[in-house]
Amino acid sequence: MEEEESRSNRWRSSSTAAPMTLPVDLAEPARRLRRVRAALSEGRPIDPEDAGPLIAAIDSQLIGGSFEAEFGLSAPGRGKRNARRALLIEERDDALRSMAEQIGTEIGDANSEGVWDVFEALQAFADYRWPALRDAATCPPELDEADALAWTILQGNGGKPPSRRWLAEFFRQ
Secondary structure, eight states: OHHHHHHHHHHHHHHTSOOOOOOSOTTHHHHHHHHHHHHHHHTOOOOHHHHHHHHHHHHHHHTTSOHHHHHTOSOSSTTOOOHHHHHHHHHHHHHHHHHHHHHOOOOOSTTSHHHHHHHHHHHHHHHHTHHHHTTOSSOOTTSOHHHHHHHHHHHHTTTOOOOHHHHHHHHHO
16 A cells, blocks of 8 residues: 555656746747748748758658658647647737727627627628638638638637637636
C-alpha cells in the first residue's frame, strides 16, 4: 500500500511540473506563410525575415523532416491549436468586434439587444448566404463589408454561428 501511495505521489508531483513554453503568438507562422504567398503571387521578393524560416522549412522537408513543424505551423502538442486554427480564431474575434461596432448597439448580457443583433445577423448569413460560400478558401471579394465579416466569423467558427450565450461571454471579456 505504501509503495502504491509513493508511486501516486511521484506521478502527482511530476504532473505539476511547469507547462511547456508555447510561442507567444501561435498565429504568426500562418501570417508569415500568407505574406510569403502574397509576395510570390505579386512577383515581389520575399521579406528576409520570412525567407529565413521558409528556407529552413524547405531544407527540413528535403532531408525527410516536416515542413509544417520547422515553419511553426504544427500544433505545439497533441490536442493543441495549430497556427492555421489560431489565425482563424484571431480573425474571427477581430471580425466579431468589427461587426459589433458596425451594428452599433450596446453589448451586455446574453439577452442584450447588441448580442441579439449580432446573433441574428450571423444566423441570417448562415442560413441564406453561407451554403453557397462555405467552400471558398478566402473571403469572396464580391461580399459587402457586413457579409465579409460574417463570412470570416463563420469560417473561424467551423461554419456555425456562435450561440447568444457564447457571444455574450465573448463580449464580456
